[in-house]
Amino acid sequence: MMNTNFPEKSLMAELTVRMLMEIDAIHFRTDRPFMFTSGLASPVYIDCRKLISYPRIRATLMDFAVSTIMRDVGFETLDSVAGGETAGIPFAAWIAERLGLPMQYVRKKPKGFGRDAQIEGHLPEGDRVLLVEDLTTDGGSKIKFCEAVRQAGAEVADTMVIFYYDIFPETRSTLANHGIRLHSLATWWDVLDHAKHARHFDSATLQEVERFLHAPLEWSGRNGGATVIAS
Amino acid sequence: MAFSDLAQLIKDNGNGVRAFEKAAEEAFAAASKSPGLAVAYFVLGSEAADFSDVYDRMPVTKSISDAAQARFADHAAKLDAAIEDPGQTVTALNEIVAEILADR
Numbered sequence: 001m002m003n004t005n006f007p008e009k010s011l012m013a014e015l016t017v018r019m020l021m022e023i024d025a026i027h028f029r030t031d032r033p034f035m036f037t038s039g040l041a042s043p044v045y046i047d048c049r050k051l052i053s054y055p056r057i058r059a060t061l062m063d064f065a066v067s068t069i070m071r072d073v074g075f076e077t078l079d080s081v082a083g084g085e086t087a088g089i090p091f092a093a094w095i096a097e098r099l100g101l102p103m104q105y106v107r108k109k110p111k112g113f114g115r116d117a118q119i120e121g122h123l124p125e126g127d128r129v130l131l132v133e134d135l136t137t138d139g140g141s142k143i144k145f146c147e148a149v150r151q152a153g154a155e156v157a158d159t160m161v162i163f164y165y166d167i168f169p170e171t172r173s174t175l176a177n178h179g180i181r182l183h184s185l186a187t188w189w190d191v192l193d194h195a196k197h198a199r200h201f202d203s204a205t206l207q208e209v210e211r212f213l214h215a216p217l218e219w220s221g222r223n224g225g226a227t228v229i230a231s
Numbered sequence: 232m233a234f235s236d237l238a239q240l241i242k243d244n245g246n247g248v249r250a251f252e253k254a255a256e257e258a259f260a261a262a263s264k265s266p267g268l269a270v271a272y273f274v275l276g277s278e279a280a281d282f283s284d285v286y287d288r289m290p291v292t293k294s295i296s297d298a299a300q301a302r303f304a305d306h307a308a309k310l311d312a313a314i315e316d317p318g319q320t321v322t323a324l325n326e327i328v329a330e331i332l333a334d335r
Binding site for chain 2 (some may be wrong): 140226
């Protein structure tokens with residue numbers, strides 16, 4: 001059933017963070033850093049894939065996502081919803097169901113030949129597609145997935161994620177340069193804000209996390225990780 | 232391109248998943264261009280691709296990715312040292328594949 005409530009963005013962000021915290025999807029670790037796909041060392045990690053196992057939480061987040069899409073993208077401006085392999089697929093399916101739209105998924109790599117070699121499902125030429133993924137860090141995978149959708153003859157101008165890292169100032173402009181608008185429910189800044197108020201972590205850990213969020217490349221370099229984002 | 236160049240490529244790109252992806256692409260391209268060394272490049276490319284497949288968007292720690300790069304560098308060095316002798320190259324390849332399979 002389609003949600004027709006439009007909560008304030010700040011309330012959705014706060015509740016999203018609370019739900020992620022409740023299922024232990026957010027991790028802070030300053031002594032043994034995580035390594036991002038790009039090679040960046042990080043004291044923070046989020047596992048949005050856990051969400052699929054919690055029906056009440058995932059339903060609430062999908063309602064939030066649909067509210068965000070209808071408010072920020074439009075009510076009749078999309079023809080289809082595509083999930084990025086693998087983590088984006090379940091969320092794309094739930095969003096497509098709520099919006100009453102067809103769904104596809106986009107492979108990371110082509111299977112076989114032809115212009116739709118990365119697309120699974122039926123995607124008519126010219127369809128206006130919303131790309132769905134669980135999260136975005138620097139936007140690199142979104143660009144690749146959108147290029148695959150366009151290669152198949154469809155249009156894509158918007159991508160919806162549950163979580164946006166929001167630590168690289170150039171992410172939105174890079175996506176914009178590729179004709180992609182990013183929509184999200186929460187960021188690391190929302191997590192930090194909540195963690196400070198709820199006192200989920202000790203102050204030394206929070207200070208270190210804040211240092212990373214303000215200057216991720218410098219923090220990474222100091223902790224043995226990459227100092228530039230690998231393309 | 233020396234096999235060790237692939238290990239250096241991973242290191243230069245931060246030992247992350249994307250670095251291993253790049254090395255795999257380079258290795259598979261080199262296998263196509265150098266038929267006489269195709270098996271060696273293919274084995275190294277597969278090792279790098281395995282890492283990126285397993286750890287894509289996973290909470291990999293720096294110690295795990297550094298260890299994977301070190302093992303890859305060791306394999307590449309073994310192949311560089313054996314390359315002049317076809318018999319030694321086959322021996323090196325067998326040892327490398329046995330090590331990779333042991334970790335699966």
